[in-house]
Amino acid sequence: MTDRTLTGGHMLIKHRVVLSLGSNLGDRLENLQDAVDALFDAPGLTFLALSPVYETAPWGGVEQDDFLNVVVIAETLLTPETLLERSQSIEESLRRERVVRWGPRTLDIDIVQFGELVSDAPELTLPHPRAHERAFVLVPWALLEPDAVLTGHGRVADLAAAAGEQGVTRRDDLNLQPPA
Ligand SMILES: Nc1ncnc2c1ncn2[C@@H]1O[C@H](COP(=O)(O)OP(=O)(O)OP(=O)(O)O)[C@@H](O)[C@H]1O
Numbered sequence: 685m686t687d688r689t690l691t692g693g694h695m696l697i698k699h700r701v702v703l704s705l706g707s708n709l710g711d712r713l714e715n716l717q718d719a720v721d722a723l724f725d726a727p728g729l730t731f732l733a734l735s736p737v738y739e740t741a742p743w744g745g746v747e748q749d750d751f752l753n754v755v756v757i758a759e760t761l762l763t764p765e766t767l768l769e770r771s772q773s774i775e776e777s778l779r780r781e782r783v784v785r786w787g788p789r790t791l792d793i794d795i796v797q798f799g800e801l802v803s804d805a806p807e808l809t810l811p812h813p814r815a816h817e818r819a820f821v822l823v824p825w826a827l828l829e830p831d832a833v834l835t836g837h838g839r840v841a842d843l844a845a846a847a848g849e850q851g852v853t854r855r856d857d858l859n860l861q862p863p864a
């Protein structure tokens with residue numbers, strides 16, 4: 685969904701973005717809450733929806749603790765690069781450690797989809813190259829927007845069904861507040 689706004693002679697394009705947040709180190713719920721708050725603290729990102737919290741088995745073959753994952757949907761006039769910088773500085777401020785690929789982390793923010801942009805740049809691949817096979821992304825996203833399409837892969841609810849819900853448990857006892 686794309687909307688164009690004329691501001692000071694510049695054409696700004698509003699994109700709908702889907703973000704995946706995960707944590708499996710420290711106070712996982714607090715890490716997610718801090719990340720949700722920080723994402724929307726600075727201007728340029730408008731909150732649309734937050735999924736319930738899911739507890740998820742680690743994906744990727746590294747033996748580690750279970751994650752808490754959520755999906756956030758927003759609208760933005762930021763460029764993809766600026767949104768990535770914002771996400772990475774939030775990860776750093778939560779002292780995220782990246783020792784092992786796909787290993788434990790206090791916070792991970794992935795840009796799953798940015799409008800319908802497609803990019804194969806290694807710094808920012810869009811849509812996220814592994815989102816279509818990750819139940820921890822697809823199941824929460826499908827709950828918010830079953831009919832959304834993951835660009836190049838199809839309907840999110842169908843992809844979630846194909847990925848299976850095994851290892852993905854909705855935790856209604858864990859509450860995140862939407863950003864203020
Ligand atoms: N869509 C994207 N969202 C976030 N980061 C991305 C994306 N595409 C490429 N990257 C790049 O991936 C790099 C490594 O990211 P990171 O360490 O978070 O990987 P990971 O979380 O271990 O694995 P994964 O990317 O499979 O979730 C980041 O520095 C970033 O530049």
Ligand SMILES: Nc1nc2c(c(=O)[nH]1)N=C(CO)CN2
Nearest residue numbers: 706740741742743751786820
């Ligand atoms: N369940 C789950 N597994 C993961 C996750 C995550 O957020 N949730 N993030 C990873 C980093 O890429 C690797 N594996």
